[in-house]
Amino acid sequence: MAARERRGVLEARIHDDPGRFRVLTGDRPTGPLHLGHYFGTLHNRVRLQNLGVSMFVVIADYQVLTDRDVADRLTEHVEGLVLDYLAVGVDPGRSTVFTHSAVPALNQLLLPFLSLVSVAELGRNPTVKDEITHSRQSSVSGLMFTYPAHQAADILFCKANLVPVGQDQLPHVELTRTIARRFNGRYAGAGASVFPEPEALLSDAPLLLGTDGTKMSKSRGNAIALSATADETARLIRGARTDAERHITYDPETRPEVSSLVLLAALCLGRDPREVADEIGAGGAAALKRTTTEAVNEFLAPIRRRRAEYARDRAGIRRLLNSGNERANAVAETTLAEVRAAMKAHY
Missing domain, CATH: 1.10.240.10 (Tyrosyl-Transfer RNA Synthetase)
Incomplete structure (x- = not known):
């Protein structure tokens, strides 16, 4: 309810000064994007991009392993996501599209971030519980419990202060805010901060049911793909x-x-x-x-x-990703240097 009430305030601020906002959003390359993705977040990405908001879109290829044993058909799914993004209107000239695994400095944030949250906080995350229930793994891996901290690293490496999400992703944004607040309090010093506390921007239709009456999901085979x-x-x-x-x-x-x-x-x-x-x-x-x-x-x-x-220009897809990876790496290296300095680990 608070996120819904906050939406109107955020929208007014975005229209007044879109340049003050930076968005991090993205998807795991586990299959084609569907209508739930479009109405839940994709149309918001394009709208915000067109308003002039700085946009980072992560293809979270490392996180494919969160709820499955192998990253199956990874290259195909990564390229498919890029095609879906371009088809709905994501403009690589105005939005930075990059792959998780290509930005090492981003992933180095995971360890200090994990030190800021308890096992209990990670375990009671409702999205983690739901993913465990529907996991494709033979047994649940440790990566599943680090998933919320991984998402926090994705959001905070570029110092995003706005995250367009569906309702089911609100707990992740809240934990990201907690991690940012605790890092600033522990390492940045009084009155200073390294990370912003990002806000969630809910869409008009945060949740569509799949054809079987449960949550629309790529992994459940109940979704209508954009393709x-x-x-x-x-x-x-x-x-x-x-x-x-x-x-x-x-x-x-x-x-x-x-x-x-x-x-x-x-x-x-x-x-x-x-x-x-x-x-x-x-x-x-x-x-x-x-x-x-x-x-x-x-x-x-x-x-x-x-x-x-x-889809006729596969080489163009690779050029787009290479360019986005270069931009994301430059931002991540700068942020990691600030983190090391704050932690007095800048030798």
Whole structure:
């Protein structure tokens, strides 16, 4: 609730002076991005970029190992993320897109950051608990518990002060704020600071359900990928879970699966979900799925076209990443030097 109330204040400040903000956001390369990503955070990235906010986008390839034993098809997934970013409007001239593993100084922040949080704080993070439940690992690795501190390093290496997120990522941002505050208090001295305490910027639609009625997720196979074909999209929506009540209404509390489809259609159409539900009314689940399929495919059509165009130039994708990695490394080295100085470890 506090994050939602804060959103209006942040938006006003962004519009007044976008140059005072720096965003860190990104994704793990575990598969194609989907509509939950788009409405949860991707459209915010592009909007903020276009307003003039400094944008860093991390492809967190090291963190693929958080909940799986091997980093499967890593190169393919990294390149796929870049294609998704470009297709939705991320501009490499205005946003720094880089890979986690290519920035060693960033990862060196992990050790001092871990010293600032307790095992209990890491273990009770609700996102960590959820990831453990759905982990693909034969056993849960230590990396899973360091995941929140890893994300804090991602955010703070570039001194980001704004993180566009979905609701499920709020605990990570709060722990990042805690780490920044504790580092400043322990090492920076009275009245000084090395790191800002970043704020979370929630999207209008922080959580869309997947086609099985649970959280939309790449790992659960219940998501509509931005790169999905029109036929694949139709098949996924056709198999989406609804309920036994024929008349369509928008009521997220009591009819979450139906309401999620209504909301998805409304977001793609740029309309109010209650109006969309009222129009479908007695048409039932079949009409709802037909409306949603048409809305999604029309919305994704230009994104699919742009993605296909960018996919023709694989060398261009590598040049983009090399350039972004160089910029991120320069920033990370500067931050690490400040950290070492603050810790009196600058020999």
